[in-house]
Amino acid sequence: MLVQPLRSVDPRQVPSVSGSPENKVAVLLNTNARRVDARVVKSLSHVVPEQDLFLSRSELDCKRIIQTVLERNYPMVFTGGGDGTFQGFVNEMFRQLEPRGRFSGKRAPRIGVLKLGTGNGLANYVNAGAGDDGILQDVVRARAGEVPGYRRMDLLQVDGKRTPFAGLGVDGKLLNDYIWVKSNLAKGMLKRVMSGPGGYLSAVAFKTVPHYLTNSTWVECEITNGRAGEAYRVGPDGKPMGAPIAPGEKIFQGQLMMAAAATMPFYGYGFRMFPFAGERRGMMQLRLGQLHAPTILANLPKLWTGRWFPEGLQDFYAQEVHIRFARAMPFQVGGDAAGYRDEVKLSVAQESVELLDFHGAMH
Incomplete structure (x- = not known):
């Protein structure tokens, strides 16, 4: 042992x-x-x-x-x-x-x-x-x-790997900062504290937020719908809105601080980052962020519970997307920091998994 x-x-x-x-x-x-x-x-x-x-x-x-x-x-x-x-x-x-x-x-x-x-x-x-x-x-x-029941969950395909979520930008930065905190501060008496929620809080307070208070968070980005099928803009009620976005058409062009996608709602610690993920079989929720750090902090409780839908957050359903940033951005795959990337393709994997659910109701 x-x-x-x-x-x-x-x-x-x-x-x-x-x-x-x-x-x-x-x-x-x-x-x-x-x-x-x-x-x-x-x-x-x-x-x-x-x-x-x-x-x-x-x-x-x-x-x-x-x-x-x-x-x-x-x-x-x-x-x-x-x-x-x-x-x-x-x-x-x-x-x-x-x-x-x-x-x-x-x-x-x-x-x-x-x-x-x-x-x-x-x-x-x-x-x-x-x-x-x-x-x-x-x-x-x-x-x-x-x-009590079972839940069918789709998976993202990223660089040949299957994962429930992945993203470029602020969320990847936080995970890279968390790894720095664990490597540099999680020692001796602080090891247990800095390896869990305390490590995330320390990363936010001492690394991520200070960085974005003194550096631009927004970077030019182009996102194109893949060839797998139509994409849709999603409203605050989780329903598609507006005309469908055809395969090969642009989903977004402009500056972003985050582009992330998931097939389930949660990041760690109950953070409901993707409130509509999993609602449409065979599709991911794509979430694009155009927010400033002080605004995020001021609305963190509502964001955490998936109840905050400002103009600076745009949501989409899609089967495949191509994301291109003007410079390399922090990248995370399934909650693990994966370095920096300026371009990535995200798609819904052909395979799905059936999960045991201890609440009961299942898709």
């Missing part, structure tokens, strides 16, 4: 479940994730048979685990370790399921998300349980066949 054993949840407080074949569950934990420690592993070992609990320390581990998952035909798999862990699992799974892959023709398992990451955007989306008890209960309910 990479961590020393800690106090675990009393297994007598968790119901014992013998999963039937149709409810067989695999649990994949990323041991590099901040919240995946010996206590979590030991707690889950009380409700998940040893052969169904997998620990991944590397990409090679992940590849081997997914081979085992597909060989054993698990109908459900939980990922534990945050949005990045989910993203890595899904990309490797579809690589192995593709026509030339070893498991071509097999059906992808349904995927559950344990709330064990830093931001947990996906965990918020599927109403995953919080804390040790919530995590255990989600797994127990899945093994007992008591998942």
Whole structure:
């Protein structure tokens, strides 16, 4: 183990479940994730048979685990370790399921998300349980066949990778700043504080906002609708407005501080950045920002809950877009900083995933 054993949840407080074949569950934990420690592993070992609990320390581990998952035909798999862990699992799974892959023709398992990451955007989306008890209960309910419902989610395709969200501009800058904070400030007694929400707040306060108070946030940008189909401007009610934008036509020309897209509503910490994402199957929500830092800060609570629709935010439904900035902008993919880019193509992937949802109602 990479961590020393800690106090675990009393297994007598968790119901014992013998999963039937149709409810067989695999649990994949990323041991590099901040919240995946010996206590979590030991707690889950009380409700998940040893052969169904997998620990991944590397990409090679992940590849081997997914081979085992597909060989054993698990109908459900939980990922534990945050949005990045989910993203890595899904990309490797579809690589192995593709026509030339070893498991071509097999059906992808349904995927559950344990709330064990830093931001947990996906965990918020599927109403995953919080804390040790919530995590255990989600797994127990899945093994007992008591998942309230399932949610089909499309994925973005970016540089050959599948992800729930990606963006150029301010959001990428924040993630790059967060990495700087973790690398330079998350040491010693500050390590735990600066590796979670405190790290994000510190990045905003000491890096991102000061930068944009003294530097221009707006950069010339051209966005063109791809050839996959028509795009639509979206109103504050989430409904298309105006004439459709034909394939190959410009969606936007002008200055922006952000161009981002998603197939689910949340960034980390319950930030509902894309309130209309997931409402139209086969389409992403594209969000364009023309806002100043003081305005964002003044309206942050409404923006955070997806209830702020100023003129400086423009929303679209699209299947494929080409984004070109006049200079390289901070780039993020699935919540991970990905350097700087001046051009990127975003499209909706052919494959979608079916997520376990613990609230109930499903698309």
